[in-house]
Amino acid sequence: MRKIILLAAASALTVTPAAAQTRAPDPVRLKATVERLVGFGTRHTLSSATDPKRGIGAARKWGADEFAKISKGCGGCLSVETISGPFTGPRAPNGVEVADVLAIQKGTGDPRQVVIVAGHIDSRVTDVMNITDDAPGANDNASGTALVIEAARVLAGEKFDGTIIYALLSGEEQGLWGAKLLAETAKKRGWQVRAMLNNDIVGNTVGQNGQQVADRVRVFSEGIRFSEDAKANLTRRAIGGEDDGPSRALAKKIDGIAEGNPQIGLDVFAVRRLDRFGRGGDHSPFLELGFPAVRFSVGIENYDRQHQDLRTENGRVYGDTVEGMDFPYLAKVTALNVTALRQLADAPAAPATVSLDGALSMDTRVFWDAVPGAAAYKVYWRRADAQDWSDSRVVAGATETVLKDIVVDDHFIGVAAVAKDGAESVVTFGGMAPRK
Numbered sequence: 243m244r245k246i247i248l249l250a251a252a253s254a255l256t257v258t259p260a261a262a263q264t265r266a267p268d269p270v271r272l273k274a275t276v277e278r279l280v281g282f283g284t285r286h287t288l289s290s291a292t293d294p295k296r297g298i299g300a301a302r303k304w305g306a307d308e309f310a311k312i313s314k315g316c317g318g319c320l321s322v323e324t325i326s327g328p329f330t331g332p333r334a335p336n337g338v339e340v341a342d343v344l345a346i347q348k349g350t351g352d353p354r355q356v357v358i359v360a361g362h363i364d365s366r367v368t369d370v371m372n373i374t375d376d377a378p379g380a381n382d383n384a385s386g387t388a389l390v391i392e393a394a395r396v397l398a399g400e401k402f403d404g405t406i407i408y409a410l411l412s413g414e415e416q417g418l419w420g421a422k423l424l425a426e427t428a429k430k431r432g433w434q435v436r437a438m439l440n441n442d443i444v445g446n447t448v449g450q451n452g453q454q455v456a457d458r459v460r461v462f463s464e465g466i467r468f469s470e471d472a473k474a475n476l477t478r479r480a481i482g483g484e485d486d487g488p489s490r491a492l493a494k495k496i497d498g499i500a501e502g503n504p505q506i507g508l509d510v511f512a513v514r515r516l517d518r519f520g521r522g523g524d525h526s527p528f529l530e531l532g533f534p535a536v537r538f539s540v541g542i543e544n545y546d547r548q549h550q551d552l553r554t555e556n557g558r559v560y561g562d563t564v565e566g567m568d569f570p571y572l573a574k575v576t577a578l579n580v581t582a583l584r585q586l587a588d589a590p591a592a593p594a595t596v597s598l599d600g601a602l603s604m605d606t607r608v609f610w611d612a613v614p615g616a617a618a619y620k621v622y623w624r625r626a627d628a629q630d631w632s633d634s635r636v637v638a639g640a641t642e643t644v645l646k647d648i649v650v651d652d653h654f655i656g657v658a659a660v661a662k663d664g665a666e667s668v669v670t671f672g673g674m675a676p677r678k
Contacts, residue, residue, distance in 0.1 A: 265396045267389075267576035269569040275388035276380055276445070277564055278304065284377040285365040287413045288338055298412060301363055302343050305410045308391050309345035316399035320345040320408075327423050333370055333416040340413040342420045345394055349587065351403035351615055356433040357586045358407045359393055359579055360424070361386025361441045362414035362524055365562070368551045370415060375551065380564045381540075382548050383414070385445030389576045396580050402587035403615060403661065404436060414442070414524055421524035425531050437492050437586050437668070438535035439579055440525035445572040449542035456571050458541035459578065460511045462518070462525075463493035469532040477673060482654060485514070485629055486671040488534035488592075489525075491656070494630065495668050496536065496582050506577045511541060534668065538575060589658075589665035590616040596657045599675040600650035608655055608672060609642035616659040622669055623648060623655045631669070636660065 279285065282304075283296040291299035306322055313320035326341040343363075349355060365379025366372070378384075387410055394408045413419030421440075428435055447456040467487045470478065478484070497510040517523050517537055525535035544566060552561035593610040600606035608621055618638040622631040623645065637643050645655070656669040 267392045267396055267573040267580065269573040271395070272388045272392055272572050272576065273564070273567075273569045275308075275391055276384040276567065276569075279363070279384035279387060280378040280380050280564055284373065284375065285363055285379055286373045286377055287340065287364045287416045287419075288334060288371075288373045291339065291341075298364060302341055302410065302412065305363060305387065305391065306343045309343065309394060309408065312391075312394050312398050313345070319398050320347055320394065322346075325423060325427055329413060329417070329419040331417050331419075338413070338416070340419045340423055342412060342424050343410040344424075345408040347394070347397065347402070347406040347408070349402050349405040352434075353405050354432055354434050355404040355591055356407055356428065356435050357404055357583055358409055358424070358428075358435060358438040358528075359390055359441070359583055360409035360411055360421070360438065360524060361388075361390045362411040362420060363387045364412050364415055364420075366415045366549055368549060370549075378552070378561065378563050380562050381445045381567055382443050382562050383441075385443065385567065385572055386441035389441045389444060389572065389579060392576050393580050393583060396576075397583060400584075402584070403590065404587040406583055406587050411524055418522065418524055418527055422527040425527040425533065428528075428533065429531055434591065435528065435533040436591060437582075438525055438528045438533055439582065440523055440535060440537045441575070441579065442523050442537060443539050443543065443548070444575045445567040445569070446540050446544055446547065447542070447568040447571045448544060448566070450544045450546055453542055455541035456568065457507060458509045458511050459575050460513050460539050460541060461493045461496050462513045462515055462523075462537040462539065463489040464516045464529055465490045465514060467532070468516075468526075468529040481673050482626065483671045483673070486654065486656065486669075488668065489529060489536055490514070491668045491671065492534045493536050495666075496578070499582050499585060500578055503578075503581055506574055506581065508574050508578055510578075538579065540571075585665050586668075588663065589661050589667045590614065591659065592667040593619070593657050593659055593670045596655070596670045596672040597675040598650055598655055598672045604647055604649055606645045606648045606650040606653070606655065607642070607675075608645060608657065609675070610657045610670070612641050613659040613667070615661065617662040618660045620658045620660050620666060621645070621655065622658065623653050626652055626654055631656070
């Protein structure tokens with residue numbers, strides 16, 4: 243039998259906020275990493291996998307070596323590995339072996355509880371099949387690759403309940419193949435993915451129209467789950483929650499992290515859309531398998547510096563080069579990722595289910611699955627015409643509570659698990675209680 247505690251009594255527990263970031267990402271180091279990646283000439287997925295100086299193979303080896311150096315500096319805290327698999331498609335008609343470089347920072351709790359931060363390492367020019375011309379890919383996506391490596395440098399040696407996986411993905415430009423490979427690997431290994439943070443084009447601040455946006459980052463997320471089946475669709479239609487799926491809840495949490503850490507200097511523009519209009523990214527294969535995932539991207543884009551041959555026409559510069567980037571901005575986006583990784587990996591897992599019971603009542607009974615390692619739970623609620631949680635209360639020593647004078651018809655309710663240090667999981671949206 244579940245223990246019940248009224249919210250009025252729950253305030254006796256005081257939760258201490260999670261520890262603040264102690265090390266900051268370095269813009270100088272981020273620039274050096276991007277310049278090194280650009281120095282491989284092209285990182286096209288179909289370029290040479292064996293040339294020691296030029297092509298995707300040399301870039302991946304260098305990335306693996308960087309992870310190995312970081313691991314050596316923290317006494318072996320990272321396990322570096324490469325996963326690979328064959329892919330064939332319109333952008334690789336003869337097939338290609340796609341490889342991802344991973345650095346795994348094993349958690350102190352259940353190692354299958356995983357948080358992933360990823361960026362694709364491959365690049366391209368105007369013709370997606372052009373594997374010979376220089377394709378520097380500074381912002382798309384050496385920026386995301388540098389962010390992942392820098393996040394590993396900053397977090398190496400720290401201890402977390404969950405496992406952090408730093409991933410350099412290949413094959414994005416050919417069909418999101420590296421992400422598919424990693425998502426399928428996660429499923430096969432039984433990883434319980436708490437969050438996948440995809441960083442793609444995260445290093446510029448001047449848009450194609452000349453406008454500068456240096457204080458904002460977009461975080462894209464799906465609302466209705468891509469993996470939702472017909473039964474789940476009917477349930478959601480009955481209870482709402484179009485704005486509260488796991489990935490949307492993850493985006494809201496990242497938004498809250500940015501607001502709670504003003505020293506980072508970024509406003510999160512939480513875009514309520516899977517990705518940029520008509521385009522996609524490496525978080526999509528994770529969504530297809532039911533894992534929470536979001537995409538980080540710059541506040542404003544310069545399309546002359548994406549997927550372009552290096553050239554100047556009528557005084558207009560085309561090409562994705564280092565000169566188009568803003569490294570202090572990239573450091574801020576990296577800091578936001580690092581802070582989110584800390585909290586997500588340090589927190590317990592989110593409750594598997596949250597159920598509500600309150601039809602024909604002025605009060606709402608809330609009950610949820612116990613979460614291993616949770617010191618307490620935080621019950622959130624808001625009016626059903628609002629997007630963001632407006633009220634909350636901590637509940638300790640119980641997996642059930644009653645919200646007095648909160649009518650279930652008029653409110654949305656969710657629950658997060660809380661660690662001893664105050665780190666919170668993503669909020670799980672409350673649904674209908676099982677019928678007896």
